[in-house]
Amino acid sequence: MSTANPTLHEKLWSLARNFWWCWQPEVVEIFRDLDPVRWEQLDHNPVLLLDEFAPEELEQRARLELLHSRVNYAYRRWQEYMESRETWADEEAGVFGNYPAAYFSAEFGVHESLPNYSGGLGVLAGDHLKSASDLGLPLVAVGLFYHEGYFSQLIDETGWQQEVYSHVRNEQLPIRIARLANGEVAVVRVDTRHGPIYAQAWQVDVGRVKLFLLDVNIEQNSPEDRKLTARLYGGDQRTRIRQEIVLGIGGAKLLTALGYRPAVVHMNEGHSAFAPLEFIRLRMEEEGLTFNDALREVSATCCFTTHTPVPAGHDRFDYGLFEEHLGPIADQLGIGPVGLVGMGRIDPQNAHEPFCMTVLAFKCSRRANGVSNLHGVVSRRMWASLWPWCSEEKVPIGHITNGVHLPSWLAPQMRQLYSRVLPANWVKHSGEQKTWANFDSLSDGEFWETHGLLKIRLIAFVRDRMLRRAKRLDLGESEIAAINQCLDPNALTIGFARRFAPYKRADLILRDIERFAEMVHDAKRPVQILFAGKSHPADQNGKSILQRIYKLTEEPGFRGRVVLVEDYDINLARALVQGVDVWLNNPRRPLEASGTSGQKVVLNGGLNCSILDGWWAEAYDGLNGFAIGTNRVHANQEIQDDRDAKAVMEALRDEVIPLYFERDQDGLPTAWISRMKRSVRTMAWKFNSDRMVMDYATKSYLTCAGGTYAEMDRFA
């Protein structure tokens, strides 16, 4: 980190090489002020930005923009952060000592400049790392490096989604090759029946946390295998199982090679369920244990988070694929593939049952959890057959509700405003309820004004993205003029953005198009709605929904009031959650395990209007947002969809719109603002990834690491 007296140029580069910068508003502003236009064009990538300046040019820019003291201050703060021993974990989780928790995930959404995520699961993993870093929790993370990332979404003239894959080059990113203590590049080998796959790894620094991304695009591999980790969720079942042995087995080997002896192994979703197998093999080799003893010891250190409330959503492999890829390790474990395959089956002897990653993860874990209270209930029901001797409530799957990383998602303007009424150092304690006790003393007028400012920024951001598309498609002047006029800062602005998975029902609100039109066309109480989201490349249904919405945005009556923004990513998500009045969420209950985007909206004073599913089922208290419908679920999906479509319209027409447009003599919607405040006060601490990581540490990690907390039942 430090030469004795680094130059300004060196300090800027040091800051750019650790993603810590991305959740420090004042460091973001330093990079932006160097060249605001390029900063936007380069997708907020400081490595690319700094690369455009020669050292003396940088010095000159810094002098011109009076950046010196800001850079010095930021650099000093970063060093203090990296070295601090006064963290939550130093006080509460000392039992770890030098043995970190190892966090495995197939995707990580740390920042828009690192396209290693497709949606909520990845962003959650990114937020987990950032909070672990802020809390001082010793944690090391493992994932895969997708050199083509997840795709960028372009929407063509007909409204059909086109996918564009870019080639992510390591020299454009703040990553470096992982090396052994002796300086050699760390390379791991994973065996299959048809020969080995080799992987090296990229190290990404996320504050204090190191993230290692395995990459098989190296010359030791066949041309075909080199493409194995090219794309996130690309390819067939064979690609999938090969990715998963690299992630799990390769990841565990990598940690061992780098000298890590994790106290806890945390599998974020079933993709990494092979990891325990390699740790078992290692214990057998190093300590001469039998398979059963090593299994008992290793699974006592593992915890598993399941994310998928539908049976079909879990990775399953037939015996042929399983044998080809797990045969070698099964032999090393001394149980052979026929013995090992049973660990991925509910009924080990049932030769017709495919091998399931989730089942393996459960069988290798001491702690398991869903990601919201309701999802815990659903998961216990779904997996009850794994514990036939338990009643459903006793099934040892608990829940830890997801949360979001406040410094990453809260607008800097709001952060400044909140600082006036919250205790000193409040950001560091934002995951604690008492931090927010005084929030209601915030000035109504200032809260509303700041929110209005962020809404205007959102509108500018959206117009900018639309103009980019217009240029690409070579649209005419009248279209460009229309874009420059679209969206009204005084209209009630509803946001709907998420992956276009069918269960999320992006088109639910369009089911009764006449009533929807009435709402949008009301001149006295104008309403507008922003859509964004990617459909999985293979999901034709999702793409059709997207196209329907696009077609609507082109109709004269809806133009400029219903808007579809292409290429939903962390950057667009940030603008949306900070600028909307209302966040609409209408999944088919209970398929949204948690959902997190609405939690980002909470931080910024937007209100949720949501089906009582996922996190919202436990968050909604009657006055901190709006509920759509009730808890009732109809077995017939069509009936349920109709019922929910009606309920959305009712919630908007009868509650949301009237409250929003009810103004006092100063033009302030005081009842609305009081709901905004209540939303922040009751939820910002709770649906916060600091609280989430503290829960993981105290409810799962400490038990797995042999600590003293034991709240959930242990299971065999």
Ligand SMILES: *Cc1c(COP(=O)(O)O)cnc(C)c1O
């Ligand atoms: C937060 C986030 C998500 C998750 O949204 P859900 O509410 O879980 O659907 C997906 N994509 C991006 C880019 C996000 O920032």
